[in-house]
Structures are given as C-alpha cells and as structure tokens.
Amino acid sequence: MSGSAVKVIGFFDSPFSHRAEAALCLKGVPYELIQEKDLRNKSELLLQHNPVHKKVPVLLHGDRRAVCESLVIVEYVDEAFQGPPLLPADPADRAAARFWARFIDDKVTVNPVRLTSQVSSGSFEVVNRDRSNGVHVPGRRQCSKAFWLAMWTEGEVQRGFVKEIKENLKLLEGQVKGKRFFGGDAVGYLDVAASAFAHWLPVCEEVAGVSLVTAEEYPDLCRWAKEYTSHDAVKRCLPDREELLARFSARKDSFVAMARSMAPAPEK
Amino acid sequence: MAGEKKQGLQLLDFWVSPFGQRCRIALDEKGLSYEYLEQDLANKSELLLRANPVHKKIPVLLHAGRPVCESLIIVQYLDEAFPATPTLLPAGDPYARAQARFWADYVDKKLYDCGTRLWKLKGDGHAQARTEMVEILRTLEGALGEGRFFGGEAFGFVDVALVPFTSWFLTYERFGDLSVEKECPKLAAWAKRCAERPSVAKNLYPPEKVYEFICGMKKRFGIE
Numbered sequence: 394m395s396g397s398a399v400k401v402i403g404f405f406d407s408p409f410s411h412r413a414e415a416a417l418c419l420k421g422v423p424y425e426l427i428q429e430k431d432l433r434n435k436s437e438l439l440l441q442h443n444p445v446h447k448k449v450p451v452l453l454h455g456d457r458r459a460v461c462e463s464l465v466i467v468e469y470v471d472e473a474f475q476g477p478p479l480l481p482a483d484p485a486d487r488a489a490a491r492f493w494a495r496f497i498d499d500k501v502t503v504n505p506v507r508l509t510s511q512v513s514s515g516s517f518e519v520v521n522r523d524r525s526n527g528v529h530v531p532g533r534r535q536c537s538k539a540f541w542l543a544m545w546t547e548g549e550v551q552r553g554f555v556k557e558i559k560e561n562l563k564l565l566e567g568q569v570k571g572k573r574f575f576g577g578d579a580v581g582y583l584d585v586a587a588s589a590f591a592h593w594l595p596v597c598e599e600v601a602g603v604s605l606v607t608a609e610e611y612p613d614l615c616r617w618a619k620e621y622t623s624h625d626a627v628k629r630c631l632p633d634r635e636e637l638l639a640r641f642s643a644r645k646d647s648f649v650a651m652a653r654s655m656a657p658a659p660e661k
Numbered sequence: 662m663a664g665e666k667k668q669g670l671q672l673l674d675f676w677v678s679p680f681g682q683r684c685r686i687a688l689d690e691k692g693l694s695y696e697y698l699e700q701d702l703a704n705k706s707e708l709l710l711r712a713n714p715v716h717k718k719i720p721v722l723l724h725a726g727r728p729v730c731e732s733l734i735i736v737q738y739l740d741e742a743f744p745a746t747p748t749l750l751p752a753g754d755p756y757a758r759a760q761a762r763f764w765a766d767y768v769d770k771k772l773y774d775c776g777t778r779l780w781k782l783k784g785d786g787h788a789q790a791r792t793e794m795v796e797i798l799r800t801l802e803g804a805l806g807e808g809r810f811f812g813g814e815a816f817g818f819v820d821v822a823l824v825p826f827t828s829w830f831l832t833y834e835r836f837g838d839l840s841v842e843k844e845c846p847k848l849a850a851w852a853k854r855c856a857e858r859p860s861v862a863k864n865l866y867p868p869e870k871v872y873e874f875i876c877g878m879k880k881r882f883g884i885e
Contacts, residue, residue, distance in 0.1 A: 445767065445800060458756050465762045472755035484741035488729045495731060496715065564715060 397455030399424040402439050404432060404449045405632050406640055408589035412463040413450035413470075414630035415585045420476035421626075464494055467585055479582045493568055493575070494586035500561045544601045545652035551603075558605060562590075566614040573620055580624055584617075591618035592631050600641045601648075669725040670695035673709050675702055677874050679773070679825030680732035681720040682864050686821050687736045689860035691746035733765050736821055749818045757812070764804050764811060765822035771797045772826055780836040780875050781884060791837045795844055802845040809854060816858060820851075824861055827852040831868035832875050 399417065401424055403410030417424050429436055429449055442451045442459040452460040452469065460469045471479040480487050543554035565587065569575050575583035590606070595618070598604055608615040621627060641648075670688070672695050674681035688695050700709050700719050712721045712728040722729040722738065729738045740750050751757040775797055778790035801823065805811055811819035830841045830852065842849040855861045 454756075460756070460759045460763070462763055462766055465759050465766065468762065469755055469759040472758065484738055485724070485727055485729065487741060488734050488738040491734045491737070492730055495734070 398453075400427055400453040401425070402427045402429065402436075402442065402449055402451040402453070404429045406637065407449055408593045409448075409463040410450040411588055411592075411630060411632070412585050413452055413466045415580075415588060415627055416467040416470040416479060418626040418630050419479060419580060419585070420470055420474045422470065422474050422476070464498070464586060467582055471582070477579060479576075479585070481576070481581065490575075490581070490583045490586075493565065493583055496561075497565065497586050497589075542652055542655060543605065544597055544603060545648045555603075555605065559610075562606060562611065562614065565590075566611055569617045570613045574617065580621065580627060584621055587617075588621060588627075590614065591621040592634070593637070596634065596637050596641055599638060600645050669723075671698055671723040672696070673698050673700050673706075673712060673719050673721040673723070675700050675719050677866060677871060678719060679829065682825035683732045683821050684720045684722060684735045684739075685864040686824065686860045687739050687749060689863060690749065690816070690821070690858075691739060691743055693739065693743060693746065733769065733822060736818065749821055751812055751815075751817060761812060761818040764801075764819045767804075768801070768819070768822045768826070772823075776826070776829060776833055779833055780879065781882070791839065794833055794837055795839060798841060798845045798848060802848040805847055805851055810851070816855070820855060824852070824855045825865060827855065828865045828868050828871045832872045835872060836875075 399422055401410070401413050401417070403413065403426055405428055414424070414426065427438065429439060432449070435447060439449065439451060440447055442453060443449075443461045446461060448461070450461075450463055450466060452458075452466045454460070454469075454473065460466050467479060480490055543551060543558045546554065568583070572578075574580050575587060594606060598606070606614060622631060670693060672681070672684055672688070674684070674697060676699060685697070698708070700706060702719070705717060709719065709721065710717055712723060713719075713730045716730065718730070720730075720732055720735060722735045724738075724742065729735050736749060739746070740748050750761055771793075775790055775793045778786060779794055782790060804819075808814070810816045811823070830849075834840055841852075856865070
C-alpha cells in the first residue's frame with residue numbers, strides 16, 4: 394500500500410492544506426498536488442472524496458483510500474509511511490501534542506479561507522446569533538472566530554478579541570520555550586499543526602495592518618516561526634509569501650466586511 | 662482500593678457528561694480500575710484547575726498524577742499507555758484508524774453543539790438545529806453501514822465516542838419533535854446493541870434522567 398500513488402487535494406491559501414503536504418514532505422513521500430481553484434466553486438473530485446465536510450485538504454492514497462481532516466491526515470501519514478516519526482514515542486507526550494493541536498484549532502486558528510467560504514455559503518454560525526433569547530450559545534467555532542475578528546475589526550471590539558487571542562498565543566508559546574521545535578530537535582506533529590502562525594499570521598498582520606505577535610512579546614514563538622519556515626522539507630510546501638500577500642491583500646475589503654457582519658454590535 | 666493505586670488512574674468527571682462517560686466506558690472496556698472523582702463544576706476544585714489550567718474542564722485523566730485532557734485524547738492515551746488491554750482504535754491498520762479518528766471527530770464537531778442549540782434556542786435557530794440534527798444522525802447512520810458497530814464487528818473508538826449521546830436521544834427527540842427510531846432505525850438498533858455491553862450499561866444514565874437534567878438547566882438559564 395505504501396507504494397501506491399499519493400495525491401493531495403489542496404488550496405494555495407490554506408494552512409490546513411499545508412499541514413497535509415508538510416507531513417508528506419517530512420516523511421519523504423512523493424505526492425501529486427491537485428489545487429482547488431476556487432473554494433466557492435468546488436471540484437467534483439473534492440466533493441466526491443469529502444462528501445461530509447466538502448473541505449480541503451483530502452489525501453488520496455491509491456485507488457480506494459481518501460483521508461479527510463488535516464490532523465487526521467497527519468496522523469495517517471505518520472502511521473502509513475516509513476520515515477522519521479511525527480508524533481513523539483511516549484504516550485503522555487503524544488497526548489500533549491494532540492491536546493495542543495486541538496487547542497490551536499479550537500482557540501486560535503487562522504483560516505480566512507475557511508471562514509470566507511463558510512460565511513458566503515451561509516453555513517457559518519454567527520456570534521450571538523440568537524440575541525433575542527438573551528442566550529449566549531457557545532460553540533467550538535466561536536473560539537477560532539476570535540482570531541479572525543481580532544484581525545479585521547477595529548476599536549473596542551477589536552481590543553477584546555486581541556486580548557483573548559494574545560492570552561491563548563502565550564499559552565501556546567509556552568510549549569516551544571527552550572526547544573528548537575514544538576517536537577523538540579526535529580519538526581513534528583505540533584509544529585505542522587501550528588504552521589499557520591509561522592507563515593500565514595505574518596501575512597495577515599501585514600494586510601490588516603495589525604501587529605499581534607512581536608518578537609518582544611513572543612520571542613520563542615517568533616524564533617520558532619523562523620526555524621519552521623526555513624526548514625528544508627517544510628519550505629518546499631509553503632506557499633510563496635509574496636503571492637499569498639497579494640491574494641490576501643486583494644480580498645482585504647471582503648475580510649473586513651465579513652468581520653463587521655460577524656462581530657457583535659458594540660455596546661452603547 | 663489497592664488495585665486503583667497501583668495503576669494510579671483517577672478520573673475527574675461530572676456525572677452526566679457524555680465526554681466523561683467516554684472515558685469511563687473506555688476504562689471499563691479495558692478492564693482498568695480507577696478512582697472516580699466527581700467534580701463540582703459550579704465551584705471548581707484546586708485539583709481540577711491544576712490538572713486542566715487551560716480549559717478548566719472535565720474529563721481529566723490523572724495517570725500517576727500526570728494529567729491527560731480532552732475525552733478522545735484520553736481514550737487514545739489509554740490505548741497507547743496500556744497496550745496489553747483490548748484496543749479501541751483498530752490495531753495495525755492506518756486507514757481504518759484514520760476513518761475512526763475522522764468519525765469520532767465528526768461526532769465532536771457536530772453533535773453536542775447541535776443538541777445544545779436544539780434545547781436552548783427558539784424560532785429559526787431551533788428549526789435550523791432540528792434540520793441539522795436529523796442530517797447529523799443520518800450521516801452517522803451512513804457511516805455505520807451494515808456493521809454491528811462503527812468499526813465493523815468489534816466495539817471500538819467511534820462507538821465509544823458516540824454511545825454516551827444515546828442517552829441524549831430522548832432529549833433531542835422531545836426538544837426536536839423527532840424520532841431517532843423513525844429517522845435512523847439502524848442507528849437506533851446500534852444504540853440498543855451497545856446498551857447490552859456491561860461497560861455501557863454501567864456508565865450511562867437513563868434517558869429520562871438526562872432529560873430531567875436538561876429541563877433543570879433550562880430553568881437555571883431562564884429559558885422557557
């Protein structure tokens with residue numbers, strides 16, 4: 394099975410798509426990349442292989458295996474192929490790595506791509522949607538909204554989200570303190586899971602004109618970001634920074650408009 | 662008592678939590694003894710806050726004092742830390758394991774949230790939640806296919822992830838005005854099959870009790 398052809402259905406802008414590729418690059422597994430051109434107009438191939446979520450990335454291994462969800466893909470690649478292990482050996486360390494990867498996805502994820510396509514398809518759950526009941530309905534997606542809103546809102550509203558995100562980033566940074574990578578001396582599962590902070594976050598900051606993660610406040614995270622993005626295997630599957638910047642800049646207005654429609658109305 | 666200390670397993674939990682129940686079921690399936698420590702979520706203990714400083718939530722597994730958080734992470738940990746016990750994730754088959762992780766993740770992403778909206782919201786929000794709930798249950802039934810369990814013949818990871826929510830089906834049915842039996846007969850049959858397992862029978866509360874708990878929550882939140 395490990396000799397069969399491997400393909401990744403991905404999207405240029407997506408850090409989740411990168412996770413799948415990074416895992417394969419780190420293991421030294423050759424693969425064919427099939428890029429979606431427009432996530433508002435998904436390919437038959439994507440819809441066929443991920444009918445449940447209809448999202449990138451999808452890993453295709455041979456004729457009959459489709460693996461969906463980026464972190465599930467990373468673990469699959471770790472188990473199905475030879476090469477340096479991505480998860481640590483010790484069960485407690487593995488549990489910790491999974492915990493922080495989930496923390497990233499629940500609390501601090503950066504994915505303008507996913508949020509954009511969700512909002513435009515109407516499938517996005519808006520903060521405080523049902524205000525009339527006076528009931529605040531929390532959900533996992535609300536946490537990742539905070540990052541998005543921290544980027545693209547302004548004033549008092551932005552300050553609240555920024556505070557929340559910064560606290561969560563500090564917690565994450567604690568995991569890489571004193572280490573070259575989250576995985577220790579070698580790039581691993583958690584580094585791949587955190588990759589959006591290394592490469593996508595600085596681009597978003599530049600487009601939004603905000604500065605969330607500075608070297609003064611986050612020395613370890615910034616040091617790690619440089620290590621991660623300059624790593625030989627990883628570099629090969631990171632989207633070109635200038636092109637990413639151009640693509641996000643072109644969509645800045647739509648990001649801002651979306652954030653405005655998502656943010657709760659300011660208190661009077 | 663002595664057996665519990667030897668393995669050093671403690672579970673910080675809250676009686677009705679389906680996430681906690683996943684861990685209790687996994688521990689029993691593996692024949693692992695542990696000390697159950699009921700937590701007061703309105704008044705969180707030092708132990709809980711120290712064990713899970715990031716989320717301050719149950720369940721937390723303590724193994725010789727070292728905490729493991731997040732229910733599905735705990736279940737995987739038990740597989741990996743106690744390899745001599747019956748495995749919940751299919752052993753030696755990366756693709757089957759990936760499928761199991763995918764479906765357990767699906768339950769996590771979709772079911773609890775939607776169920777909460779079903780009993781909390783009114784009007785459009787409620788109607789949307791009902792539609793989604795039926796879709797989620799049908800999707801899960803599709804994943805079950807013709808197997809006895811989600812993994813096939815053996816009770817495994819996805820079954821553990823989903824089975825605690827079977828006690829919540831009655832609550833979803835009453836608040837959603839739907840019937841799991843009617844919408845998803847195979848899923849309903851799977852639920853009955855699981856209920857025959859000692860680990861499940863022992864650790865789930867009767868559906869009426871869960872419904873009573875939710876009605877209590879509604880009163881507390883002032884939702885009528």
